[in-house]
Amino acid sequence: xxxxILNALTPVAFVIALGYLAGKNKLISQDGAxxxxxVVVNFALPxxxxxxxxxxxxxxxxxIPYVLTLxxxxxxxxxxxxxxxxxxxxKPAGEAALFGSNSGFPDMAYFGLPVVMTVLGQQGMLPxxxxxxxxxxxxxxxxxxxxxxxxxxxxxxxxxxxxxxxLKQPVVWAPLIGLAMVLLGFKLPELATDSLKLIGNIAGGLxxxxxxxxxxxxxxxxxxxxxxVVILKNLAMPALVAGLALLFKLDSTLAKGVVIIAACPAATxxxxxxxxxxxxxxxxxxxxxxxxxAAIFTMALWIYIAETLF
Numbered sequence: 001x002x003x004x005i006l007n008a009l010t011p012v013a014f015v016i017a018l019g020y021l022a023g024k025n026k027l028i029s030q031d032g033a034x035x036x037x038x039v040v041v042n043f044a045l046p047x048x049x050x051x052x053x054x055x056x057x058x059x060x061x062x063x064i065p066y067v068l069t070l071x072x073x074x075x076x077x078x079x080x081x082x083x084x085x086x087x088x089x090x091k092p093a094g095e096a097a098l099f100g101s102n103s104g105f106p107d108m109a110y111f112g113l114p115v116v117m118t119v120l121g122q123q124g125m126l127p128x129x130x131x132x133x134x135x136x137x138x139x140x141x142x143x144x145x146x147x148x149x150x151x152x153x154x155x156x157x158x159x160x161x162x163x164x165x166x167l168k169q170p171v172v173w174a175p176l177i178g179l180a181m182v183l184l185g186f187k188l189p190e191l192a193t194d195s196l197k198l199i200g201n202i203a204g205g206l207x208x209x210x211x212x213x214x215x216x217x218x219x220x221x222x223x224x225x226x227x228x229v230v231i232l233k234n235l236a237m238p239a240l241v242a243g244l245a246l247l248f249k250l251d252s253t254l255a256k257g258v259v260i261i262a263a264c265p266a267a268t269x270x271x272x273x274x275x276x277x278x279x280x281x282x283x284x285x286x287x288x289x290x291x292x293x294a295a296i297f298t299m300a301l302w303i304y305i306a307e308t309l310f
Contacts (some may be wrong), residue, residue, distance in 0.1 A: 001307060005300045008118040012111065013296055015205055019212020028213050036210040037272075040203060045109050046174035048200030049132065052125035053178035054188045060126060061179060065248035066258070070127060071134050073241035073262050077232045078104025078139055082146075089225065095280040097146035098270045099225060102287045103232040105139050106264035108132060109171070110211040111295065114204040116260050119303060120253060127257040129175050136172040140269075147277050211292070214268050221286035229266060229287040234298040238263035242302075242309060255310040263302035265295035 022028045028036070060066075081103030085096035106112060108128045116124030144166075167173055181188075241262035245255035266288045274284035 001304060004119065004307065005303050008115050008303060009296065009300055011118070012114055012208055015114075015208040016212040016215070016292075019209040019214075020216045021212075022209075023213040023216025030217055033210060033213040033217070036206065036213065040207045040210055041109065042170045044199055044203035044206060045113075046170040047196045048113075048203045049125070049129055049171070049175040050178040051188065051193055051196045051200055052122065053129060053175060053182050054193070055122050056126060056182065058183050058185075061130070061183065063254070066250055066254055067130060067134075069241060069244040069248055069250065069258050070131050070261075071138070072244060073237060073258065074104055074106070074131065074134050075138055076104075076240060077237045078142075080104075081228070081232055082142075084228065085225075091280075093149055094147040094277065095283070097143040098274055098279060098284045099229070099287070101139060101143050101270045101273075102229045102266040102284065102291065104237065105135055105267040105269060106131065106233070106237070106261055107211070107267040107292070108135075108261055108264060109203075110207040110268065111292070111299075112261050112264040113207060115264070115299065115303075116257055117204065119260060120257055123253050124257055124260075126254070127261040129179070131261050132171065132175060133179075136166050136169070140166050143273065147273065147279060211268060214271065215289055215292055218271060218285040218289040219282070220289055221283070222290070225283065226287050226290045230291055230294050233266050233291050234263065234294050238298075238302045238305075242305065246309070250310075252310040256306040259302055259306040259310075260299075263295070263299050265299075266291035 019028075023033065078100045082096050082100035085091045085099040086093070091099065108131050112128060116128065167176075238259050242255075242259050245258055250258070268288060271285040271288050273279070274281050
């Protein structure tokens with residue numbers, strides 16, 4: 001068990017630290033980090049998600065309890081966090097949306113990918129694929145709608161327009177197309193598989209390095225909202241998912257995958273949107289940094305719990 005946790009998290013921490021040092025020493029600028037993010041999110045990750053789908057059979061995507069576990073596990077903390085931010089702290093809608101994102105959007109692309117692949121192998125791609133689709137359909141449109149409503153003083157873009165714009169992103173449409181092909185019984189030619197894997201195989205390492213660079217530009221801060229994000233994202237979400245996995249009696253491998261993905265820290269998307277739209281730029285990035293630092297310890301805890309429970 002100790003070796004499993006060590007093997008899963010030590011390489012992750014090492015590569016993140018390399019990226020962090022590169023950013024702190026100004027070897028890579030913020031613009032450079034954005035370029036690396038583009039390579040990961042628009043090229044490498046879509047390719048690896050697309051190819052990985054063909055290693056699963058249609059019945060695995062039609063597993064309703066499994067999909068429900070991930071959907072409830074992501075949506076509930078996200079919505080609770082928005083409610084707390086609006087009602088308890090009286091924050092504007094845009095800031096509340098990003099607070100919700102920090103509390104309910106696990107970093108599947110950067111942090112989660114190499115961890116689940118180490119613990120579960122190729123089967124670890126399934127919760128990343130489904131989780132990515134769920135966040136693209138639920139979390140991102142709500143966040144963008146709330147930000148746009150504030151910035152346009154009420155005349156916000158429609159949810160359908162935001163959803164359509166989200167669906168145009170390669171990290172969204174690539175797995176959706178792959179999913180449709182698998183459900184229709186298509187097989188991917190070996191030549192296509194090898195070509196896509198050549199770029200897709202860099203996703204894990206480059207994602208972690210990029211995460212380290214992005215974290216190096218964030219400012220540490222501790223307040224009640226930071227603590228709430230760590231509690232909701234790093235502890236409550238994986239606990240909720242573990243409970244749902246037990247309730248629905250998920251297969252051992254499936255259960256471990258959803259728990260590990262749910263235990264991933266807050267995604268860096270919140271910091272990018274905060275900067276892009278000038279929303280709570282002094283608060284949102286600090287919440288993400290705290291969640292990612294805490295995740296080195298909380299991920300170890302949840303890997304242990306997942307291996308023990310399932």
